[in-house]
Amino acid sequence: MEMRTNFHKKMRGIQDEIMVLGNMAEVAISQSVDALKNRNLILAHQIINDDIKINRKRYEIEEKCTQLIATQQPMASDLRTMICVLNIITELERIGDYAEGIAKIVIMIGDEPPLKPLIDIPRMADKIIQMLRQSLDAFVQRNAEAAIQVVDEDDEIDNLYNQVFRELLTFMIEDPRTITRATRLIWVAHNLERSADRVTNICERIVFIVTGKMQEIGASNY
Amino acid sequence: MELNQVLFDKEKVVELGEVKLKTEGVSLYYRNFQALRNISLEIPDRAITAIIGPSGCGKSSFLRLFNRMNDLIGGARVEGKVEFDDISIYEDAIDVVELRKKVGMVFQRPNPFPMSVFENIAFGPKRHGKKNRKEMEEIIERSLKQAALWDDVKDKLNQSALALSGGQQQRLCIARVLAVEPEVILMDEPCSALDPIATLKIEDLMRELSQDYTIIIVTHNMQQAARVSDISAFFMMEEDRAGILVEKGLTSEIFTNPKDKRTEDYITGRFG
Numbered sequence: 025m026e027m028r029t030n031f032h033k034k035m036r037g038i039q040d041e042i043m044v045l046g047n048m049a050e051v052a053i054s055q056s057v058d059a060l061k062n063r064n065l066i067l068a069h070q071i072i073n074d075d076i077k078i079n080r081k082r083y084e085i086e087e088k089c090t091q092l093i094a095t096q097q098p099m100a101s102d103l104r105t106m107i108c109v110l111n112i113i114t115e116l117e118r119i120g121d122y123a124e125g126i127a128k129i130v131i132m133i134g135d136e137p138p139l140k141p142l143i144d145i146p147r148m149a150d151k152i153i154q155m156l157r158q159s160l161d162a163f164v165q166r167n168a169e170a171a172i173q174v175v176d177e178d179d180e181i182d183n184l185y186n187q188v189f190r191e192l193l194t195f196m197i198e199d200p201r202t203i204t205r206a207t208r209l210i211w212v213a214h215n216l217e218r219s220a221d222r223v224t225n226i227c228e229r230i231v232f233i234v235t236g237k238m239q240e241i242g243a244s245n246y
Numbered sequence: 247m248e249l250n251q252v253l254f255d256k257e258k259v260v261e262l263g264e265v266k267l268k269t270e271g272v273s274l275y276y277r278n279f280q281a282l283r284n285i286s287l288e289i290p291d292r293a294i295t296a297i298i299g300p301s302g303c304g305k306s307s308f309l310r311l312f313n314r315m316n317d318l319i320g321g322a323r324v325e326g327k328v329e330f331d332d333i334s335i336y337e338d339a340i341d342v343v344e345l346r347k348k349v350g351m352v353f354q355r356p357n358p359f360p361m362s363v364f365e366n367i368a369f370g371p372k373r374h375g376k377k378n379r380k381e382m383e384e385i386i387e388r389s390l391k392q393a394a395l396w397d398d399v400k401d402k403l404n405q406s407a408l409a410l411s412g413g414q415q416q417r418l419c420i421a422r423v424l425a426v427e428p429e430v431i432l433m434d435e436p437c438s439a440l441d442p443i444a445t446l447k448i449e450d451l452m453r454e455l456s457q458d459y460t461i462i463i464v465t466h467n468m469q470q471a472a473r474v475s476d477i478s479a480f481f482m483m484e485e486d487r488a489g490i491l492v493e494k495g496l497t498s499e500i501f502t503n504p505k506d507k508r509t510e511d512y513i514t515g516r517f518g
Contacts, residue, residue, distance in 0.1 A: 028515035236503025
């Protein structure tokens with residue numbers, strides 16, 4: 025028999041809002057790379073504006089968690105969930121910041137001619153979005169194995185990042201006039217690589233919710 | 247991918263004392279009704295052990311095993327071993343009065359005797375043969391200080407204990423237990439009749455006392471168990487209403503990461 029109906033209903037409400045926040049972060053990453061591909065400065069400015077909404081959503085959820093902790097004294101897995109929610113929303117908000125960072129680079133690049141067609145950077149973004157979705161699914165299902173699986177996939181991000189870095193380095197060595205443009209693309213790739221690390225942090229928290237053990241699962245090379 | 251090391255291991259930072267009390271395969275019957283089934287639990291010295299669980303799961307019956315209070319109920323029968331400092335206390339040779347001196351008890355409602363504060367505390371030591379007035383005054387001051395009540399009552403030792411507030415009366419009852427120099431204090435819902443401030447005072451007092459005494463508390467208030475105890479034991483009822491021990495462990499573990507699904511469900515309010 026469910027005894028704390030009201031409390032658990034509110035917890036489910038918070039979980040729904042995390043999905044919303046996760047979706048906002050996902051859209052921001054996706055749009056930032058689109059803006060880069062298409063030199064869409066209007067979209068870049070919009071991403072920067074929308075980041076304020078992401079931040080606001082994060083603090084809204086934080087406030088609700090604080091209220092629930094103060095009034096309901098959650099215990100055991102409920103307590104672990106509340107604590108982890110506070111961490112997860114921070115990670116999601118930071119992913120939004122990386123997207124904003126990419127949007128700022130897009131504005132910096134402005135209408136400079138493209139250095140090369142973008143291949144690996146959009147791949148990184150697609151992979152991150154996939155990882156982010158899987159991590160939030162793992163959260164909803166309280167599935168530690170699925171969360172660990174997502175962390176494993178971070179290797180692919182690291183490999184893509186390496187590839188982007190090496191390729192751009194070659195450009196710079198061959199023609200120093202490309203240094204400015206190449207460096208900006210490396211910044212973009214770095215922002216994406218960091219976003220993926222945030223996803224792995226989320227996954228570690230999911231493992232903690234399920235098992236009660238805080239474990240570092242395969243640290244990134246960067 | 248393999249899991250790296252656990253970043254933080256709580257169990258390493260808690261050290262517990264020797265085993266003071268112990269039950270081994272204990273079952274308790276009231277005539278045909280089995281109240282407790284096969285309970286094995288070790289109670290560490292100089293620590294607070296909380297017994298939690300839903301109503302009717304045998305928490306109080308379990309507590310009363312240790313000072314043989316169940317003996318007072320007709321038809322009560324104990325199977326298995328109950329030990330105090332490795333001595334089995336359900337042997338014929340055990341002096342129950344002496345046992346109850348070592349194992350004091352505080353009840354749900356403060357129950358001071360209808361006499362002065364002084365006489366309340368002096369009652370136990372007198373029965374155990376202390377007569378000297380000077381010695382008695384020392385016992386009373388020490389007990390009241392230990393129970394954090396001295397400053398409240400030092401000027402009204404000869405007034406009726408019934409004039410004290412509920413929280414003060416409960417601390418008086420604790421002082422009365424301390425006056426006979428027990429080693430163990432059993433507390434059966436000691437704060438359920440008190441307001442929140444008085445409750446916090448008793449809880450603070452319990453933490454103080456746990457440096458010198460072994461304390462077992464039965465409580466319905468899980469936040470209280472979480473706040474004051476070092477060890478928690480979760481009891482529940484089986485289908486025939488016999489109480490069983492489901493899980494025991496460090497309070498820090500039980501309330502953050504219980505191992506048994508039934509404990510988890512109970513403390514998160516998913517059943518009760």
